[in-house]
Amino acid sequence: MNPTTPIHRAPDSPAARQALALAGVFQAASLVDELARTGQVDPRAWETLIEATVDTNPDSFEAIYGGHPNNLRRGLDTLEALVGRKQANPVVLRYGFSLLMLMNKLRTDNDMMDILGQKLTRIQGQAEHFGTTHENVVASLGEAYQETISTFKTRIVVQGDPSLLQSRMMPERVRACLMAGIRFGLLWHQQGGRRWKLIFQRKALRRALDSLS
Secondary structure, eight states: OOTTOOOOOOOSOHHHHHHHHHHHHHHHHHHHHHHHHHSOOOHHHHHHHHHHHHOSSOSSHHHHTTTOGGGGHHHHHHHHHHTTSSOOOHHHHHHHHHHHHHHHHHHTOHHHHHHHHHHHHHHHHHHHHHOTTOHHHHHHHHHHHHHTGGGSSSOOOOOSOHHHHTSTTHHHHHHHHHHHHHHHHHHHHHTTOOHHHHHHOHHHHHHHHHHHO
């Protein structure tokens, strides 16, 4: 992440904070789709997700996503599609809602939460040594996802180019993205986000997106 990126104070509005956290979920979903189809990924969007996942004790809400809403621009654009303002990618939306479902399963499994917390603490030490987006860190995030969230009966089946999905580090990168989606899903829930609100409170989400544009 660019250290000169200015810190913009996070909005006080609960709906805007929920929108930012939800943008992280759908940014992860979008990057999973991009990785699976092209093997490439937007560096700024990628770094934002990985750094948010590794930093388990951020100084502030805005520090989670690097201090500027534009670091979550890919996810915010996907939310615009969710509320009907842009063309939606059904695969990305499916990944995003699946991540929210998995987050809810994880949230109610205290043992799994403890195990994941321990793994992330170890990965944080790795990140301090190698750098946050080093492939060793990404591989560890992918392994942590595989050993915890992948054990739930509900799984995310990633569609894409089979040769790309089997290429070096690709499974780990995809799983690291999914882990980031879970991290932002937990943040969304902590900020008061609920699935029913996405159905019945779309106007509030639209207003929140307007305030972040």
